[in-house]
Amino acid sequence: MLSKSSTYAIRAVLFLSLNSDDEKKFNPKSIAEIIDIPAPFLAKTLQELTKRNIISSRKGRNGGFYLTDADRLNTMISIVAAIDGLEKFQGCSLGLPVCDSENPCPIHHLVAPLRNKLVGELTNKTIASFTKEIKEGHTHLF
Amino acid sequence: MLSKSSTYAIRAVLFLSLNSDDEKKFNPKSIAEIIDIPAPFLAKTLQELTKRNIISSRKGRNGGFYLTDADRLNTMISIVAAIDGLEKFQGCSLGLPVCDSENPCPIHHLVAPLRNKLVGELTNKTIASFTKEIKEGHTHLF
DNA sequence: AAGTAAAAAGATAATAATATCTTTTTATAT
DNA sequence: ATATAAAAAGATATTATTATCTTTTTACTT
Numbered sequence: 001m002l003s004k005s006s007t008y009a010i011r012a013v014l015f016l017s018l019n020s021d022d023e024k025k026f027n028p029k030s031i032a033e034i035i036d037i038p039a040p041f042l043a044k045t046l047q048e049l050t051k052r053n054i055i056s057s058r059k060g061r062n063g064g065f066y067l068t069d070a071d072r073l074n075t076m077i078s079i080v081a082a083i084d085g086l087e088k089f090q091g092c093s094l095g096l097p098v099c100d101s102e103n104p105c106p107i108h109h110l111v112a113p114l115r116n117k118l119v120g121e122l123t124n125k126t127i128a129s130f131t132k133e134i135k136e137g138h139t140h141l142f
Numbered sequence: 143m144l145s146k147s148s149t150y151a152i153r154a155v156l157f158l159s160l161n162s163d164d165e166k167k168f169n170p171k172s173i174a175e176i177i178d179i180p181a182p183f184l185a186k187t188l189q190e191l192t193k194r195n196i197i198s199s200r201k202g203r204n205g206g207f208y209l210t211d212a213d214r215l216n217t218m219i220s221i222v223a224a225i226d227g228l229e230k231f232q233g234c235s236l237g238l239p240v241c242d243s244e245n246p247c248p249i250h251h252l253v254a255p256l257r258n259k260l261v262g263e264l265t266n267k268t269i270a271s272f273t274k275e276i277k278e279g280h281t282h283l284f
Numbered sequence: 285a286a287g288t289a290a291a292a293a294g295a296t297a298a299t300a301a302t303a304t305c306t307t308t309t310t311a312t313a314t
Numbered sequence: 315a316t317a318t319a320a321a322a323a324g325a326t327a328t329t330a331t332t333a334t335c336t337t338t339t340t341a342c343t344t
Contacts, residue, residue, distance in 0.1 A: 060341030202311030
């Protein structure tokens with residue numbers, strides 16, 4: 001469904017959303033230790049997210065990765081799109097050249113609604129709203 | 143969602159379900175040509191399905207792969223389970239060590255119902271019922 | 285202005301998934 | 315019995331994903 005890279009990205013972004021701001025930044029190594037994922041790999045992932053303006057970073061002394069309130073308005077799907085791309089959510093799930101609701105493959109009617117639901121929710125919901133869920137104790141990161 | 147191997151397997155099995163029986167068998171090369179997937183790769187896939195008694199084969203002259211009526215009663219999930227395993231449909235979608243409906247990760251409530259629905263449908267439906275859908279023109283393989 | 289801490293970039297390595305090719309074994313038709 | 319056609323098994327190759335390490339650039343602090 002989601003690649004490891006994407007799950008790492010989501011976990012790191014939500015961690016930063018919960019714990020960082022303009023004045024409290026984190027370097028990739030410490031994030032990696034805290035959420036228990038490989039550090040150099042995470043660094044690349046965060047760089048990509050920074051390049052796409054989904055999260056913020058500052059170089060040099062006292063620098064690090066962090067989220068601004070503006071960053072927190074980005075959608076969850078933008079994280080997945082930046083890391084994995086959205087191709088895997090498009091096109092026929094059986095790999096047929098022709099497959100749509102008019103000419104469905106054998107699993108089209110089974111997979112398409114689920115996939116649309118998932119992409120839809122991730123498109124509608126922001127990082128902020130997922131963060132709120134965690135803060136209120138409805139979901140968790142650890 | 144499904145690996146390429148699994149999609150190849152599903153397409154090949156449904157093709158055999160539509161076109162083969164005890165007296166009409168297909169070798170992997172001709173199946174591969176017809177449904178347009180890599181032949182040697184398919185051979186391995188079909189061998190695995192045979193070993194798991196999901197499809198049938200006969201060696202030697204006039205041999206090949208085919209489906210019996212009994213084979214057609216296998217579930218669709220058994221194909222996926224044989225090729226990919228079901229691990230990817232279990233466990234936390236974010237990779238957290240603890241994640242269930244009591245202690246959900248941020249995307250648990252989003253992904254779990256969809257995943258359960260997909261696995262459920264593939265568990266309930268047989269190869270025969272998918273074949274029927276194709277025969278009646280409701281879905282297609284090409 | 286100089287030193288430094290950290291991101292950014294780039295090079296390399298390991299692993300897993302996908303794909304191909306070759307050899308061996310088997311069943312059956314003749 | 316023998317030849318043969320095809321599955322089965324195994325060895326090899328390629329590609330994509332995941333992981334690690336090193337160097338360079340940047341900007342802040344003193």
